[in-house]
Amino acid sequence: MTEHLDLTPDVRRLIGGLDPEQTEAVLAPRGPLCILAGAGTGKTRTITHRIAYLVATGEFAPQQLLAVTFTARAAGEMRTRLRMLGVQGVQARTFHAAALRQMSYFWPRHVGGSLPELASSKFRMVGQAAARERIATTTDLVRDLASEVEWARSCLVGPDAYPEAATQAARETPLPAAQVAAVIARYDAIKKNAGVIDFEDILMSMAYLIESVPEVAREIRSQYRGFVVDEYQDVNPLQQRLLDAWLGERDDLCVVGDASQTIYTFTGARPDYLLDFGERYRQATIVQLERDYRSTPQVVALANKVISGSGGKLAKARLRLVGQRPDGPSPTLRTFDDEPAEAAAVARRCRELIDRGTSPAEIAVLFRINAQSEVYESAFTDAGVPYVVRGAEKFFEREEIREAIVFLRASVRSAGGSELALDEQVRRVLASSGWDPEGSVGQGAARERWESINALVGLAEEMRAADPATTMEGFVAELDQRAAAAHAPTIQGVTLASLHAAKGLEWDAVFLVGLHDGMVPISRARTPEQVEEERRLLYVGITRAREHLQLSFSLSRAPGGRGSRKQSRFLDAFGGGQSSTTAPSVRRRAKVTRCAGCGQALVPGDVAAGACAECRAHGKNLFERLRQWRLGGARENEGPPYGVFDDETLSAIARRAPSSLMGLLGVKGVGETKLGRYGSEVLEVISAGRG
Template identity: 80%
Template sequence: MTEPRDLSPDVQRLVAGLDAEQTEAVLAPRGPLCILAGAGTGKTRTITHRIAYLVQTGEFSPQQLLAVTFTARAAGEMRGRLRSLGVQGVQARTFHAAALRQMSYFWPRHFGGHLPELVTSKFRMVGQAAARERVSTTNDMVRDLASEVEWARSCLIAPEDYPAAVQRSARETPLPAEQVAKVIARYESVKKRAEVIDFEDILMSMAYMIESVPDVAREVRGQYRGFVVDEYQDVNPLQQRLLSAWLGERDDLCVVGDASQTIYTFTGARPDYLLDFADRHKGATVVQLERDYRSTPQVVALANRVISGSAGRLAKARLRLVGQRQDGPSPTLRTFDDEQSEAAAIARRCAELIENGTAPAEIAVLFRINAQSEVYESALADADVPYVVRGAEKFFERAEIREAIVFLRAAVRTADESEDPLPDLVRRVLASSGWDPSGALGQGAARERWESINALVGLAEELHAADPYVTMEALVAELDHRSAAAHAPTIQGVTLASLHAAKGLEWDAVFLVGLHDGMLPISRARTPEQVEEERRLMYVGITRAREHLQLSFALARNAGARASRKQSRFLDVFGGGPTSSTPPAVRRKAKVTRCAGCGQALTPQQASRGSCERCATSGNTLFERLRSWRLETSRSHEVPPYVVFDDETLAAIAARQPSSLMNLLSVKGVGETKLGRYGSAVLEVVAAGSSGAAK
């Protein structure tokens, strides 16, 4: 490697502030270069300085370099960083944007006329293809079939080869593979008849033109001499074919990736191209970036432990991150009785972080599937914490939820509720709307839709557990209440996002929620390869956190339900199993249940009721009075009892017996909003209970 003293002053300034491995990557000789960059190791900084170095040393002019990313946001960030380094004119684009720009230039010259119209959505034509093949054309089915069309074409799989490819990959399909193959073939004929092209056509056609038209190949390869590809672990076969066409026989290629962040194989991504890079490009330089500048050493240590349990080929390529920041709080693992308790506790913790100076936009709650968002939207709204939903519609804005509420509202006027408990009635009403109460069928959009509607059944079970006589009218009122709260202004707020949508982002504080087996890994992950991808998904979630990280799961879905869930197998690193080595710092963070009244640590038997013997004896009668008051209040306000206060908060009030609003505000679970709404009434109950005890 070139010594710093041998560099020109301009290049010395360029590498100033880079660590040794980043500098090695920037100064690597021309030719194939593979940068294995772990989470938070400064990969964007490294590759932009690499591009600037190649330009400053005269190896390439800016116009001869093409940097390819996977999102327009990442491309924009790269262009901005290059401008700050004084480099103008480098093309930084997504695969599709780069190919479309080239196609728009070459098509009129070689085929005459304008480029055919580009359709940005396959939905309409896939629906037509499905109808002609006499299969279901519901919105969910068409969306899932469109995903299969994209997967097959991105993987260069012809319709006739699709069934065998599905079997090899153990892929779930919305219909029998033979039927899906017919829809894929029909889609191609529908598209051809309409004389339009889609995004896969752009990539395929550009690759074909370079491969088959010498003038096009000569001009493209004359224009672009060097290539940089970010997130190379996510490249699919179609994108790799275009990249190979751009390169030709040349080897001026720099790729950047991390096998441990491979989480999109279901869309056709192939980490093999990254893993095999040195074999396919003889003499390639390989540099590993393992110094993590994003997360505290405590977060980094947990990420390393989780990914160290991986198996298979990708495990051999994993990087071991080394935290570079100062020490921070250890990650914590919390267990809750039910999902509502989990959400409420996290909402309270978000409020505490914000009160202590953390910006709401620097906090994220991450989950496995979008259907999990509703309980957190509701809990954050109840706690007056603003939030934004990233990568999906808000729960009450989803089409299937709006439609289901219409059916439930109609049932208020027509249903006979004298016999059936609310959950059974809700299941019957939703079944009439097309929802199958027996369980989710298929995958993709259909499964997401089922999970979203099933959340309404879960709410009915929750209300029924609190009040066995709850009515359909009360359920609809609760839905209206939650919907109204969810429409509060949310521009600057806590981020709610799926783990997939969180890729490439980072926050000061991250809550990973719903981490039970069956959700992460998700139940449909059946093969060892699919389970390992779920592990990598958790690894991605952990490495989004800069400082605060809490992982949690609920033993049951609803209050009062059987506690049958087990924590995710990926969380075994928190225990003392034979293959885990949990540092003392993490063990000290094990959950300790404390008395709601005096705060002392409780035995398991005491923890079940939330207080020690002394506080339980003094507060038992008052606790029951508070529960009675809560039931009356919830009925008069037409809300579930837990919306007023949960049992944990009532137990704390009974134990402490606050005598003023300020004393009451210090009780965990009592915020300013609930203090103003219920504070005076609670103090009256406490005062009456205290005087009764004195008598």
């Protein structure tokens, strides 16, 4: 495919400047086409040129093509590029926008009357549904229930099927699955009685109209003859059902995706549709784009190393990127004593890059959860580095933080001096306002809220370490100053964002922070599939960097803390030791097996046992102490010992010897119910053994 002498001048112009694989995708015969496009390989350019080619050759009129994406920004970019190629009239929309446009046209004609009002949020109706089920709710619980409602509807799971489906998907439900199912059923009834529809109804109703009304099917399929779907790895069952309805028996479908960037399965996304495309369409053309034009070869090499450790079905579709840019600096891995030191160093490095000419808008700091932003907002403020927070509220603008500061300020006014240390005072005040110091608060919005408030406790610990005489009044004054500084307007600044919010974006310099086990992968990732999604999330973060990439983690959260954290298991591409600061070993992978207890790299003689000699000895003794404790607990509960924890679970606890409730929750066999019942006692047994 090097000459193309038989092509018209217009077509040769469209493929000018494309690489061989991009050209193959653009010129592929009409019919099913799957483009497996790695990060930075020019997928948007390829699919827009593909659309322009189909129009230029007369295969389709522009109005007969529908391109669907997942964000309005991506749809707008696609329309802009098509206009630059001289193509007008192609519909480029999100799934919801395309379906809403069609529903607005067909509903009055085939259902009658105006299209029902679209509910802007599920929150109010989900809250009503929970109340009618006599469930005491909080704002966070309603948010988490709304997420479950959305997941169930996106996965085509009805209330009756929800408990089994949630179990199979290993979902951590905010309430027992049967109660969530009852809320879903009640929500559907409330929505119907109110005469409103939600975003899932738009897709479902449009699919149903096409499936059940022949006239609608004929008109839709006459209007739209060809389809393009971007980010196909993120399609959920409801979206696929609508796509199937649009297509009918036809196969003029081009899909684009990358299995290694599958990071939204928790919302219902199913990469199987991308992975099985060749089986569904036996005559499909499949093209792989692996030439990375975004990142330097050094960044690309690290990305390949990290993702090469993945397993399972998605690994079979893994692409190996080939960097096309000139060489750049090697990625670095840095270790810090504590989180404030890590944030301060990142802020200083950003200041250096800016002083050397890098635009602040071309720098990003990416973290796993939004609660991690506070320490960076503070460090950047102190360093005079402008920043913007993407995808979330600034720390001091969050509702839970504003409420917490109100309680703290009230405690200053209502109480005199206290003999307690500052951090203990802060814990008591926040606990009295409903915050749980032990962190046994579930997942989702509740967990995010807990992490944000816990960051205030961390700040109090830092201030007490710096000055033991710091008072509560001084602490509140510090919070007020930080909040005022964070509200300062910034026109352009370094981006602070979560890894999920960074999807689809890129910067000249990227700092990936907080990369310790328990955060990346996050502790609530328990199944192999969930851990692999965490690996892909890190891969997405790495591939956001064009040139400069720094990865880092801290040994403890606060200054003076116990430095017990271990670097993320996904960073073994750097080698096994924590002292690694650069990536000379990126080109040659060192296989590292880690101790199940302490996380350190194992010497060959210990690999078979899965733990180092010290942890094996400690674990054996701890196991016996846990068995004695369990016997007492079983007597109190008048049940068999295995009803507390079985031997396999006790053995796993003994090997890992977690020091926190969250760490204990990460042990297989320890659920939230048993954590609440026995967690504190287990930690006391472990702590006594350390002493």
